[in-house]
Amino acid sequence: MEGQLAAAGPAAGSGYFDAYAAVGMLAVVGVLFVAVSFTANRLLRPVVYSPEKLLAYECGVDPVGEGWAQIHIRYYVYAFLYVIFAVDAIYLFPWATVFAAAGYGAATLVEMFVFIGFLAVGLLYAWKKGVLEWT
16 A cells, blocks of 8 residues: 555656746746846947947937936826725725625625725825825
């Protein structure tokens, strides 16, 4: 009986770590591919520096003035708010599938109200600070 169990073990090729070995080999091949590509690029590219190549390039327009430009922080805040609510939308889909399962209704509903409450407090704070005003 023990001989039969030993024959069906990892030595037979159906071991637990075979799938991890395949993922590991794929990762090694990917890293080698990137390393060979960057090395070939460095060895094969032409290296001719000129004053034109050393200039800053901005949409085909010659750079005029300083390279420092100030951007209003409001644009970053809008982007941050967008990311927050996009992540909120991502969390709503799994919640809807769990909510539909038997036995998870009340607890899942309370968790989602807490989650939406935190988001509502954040949105209320942004609104009170005037962040959402576009002037």
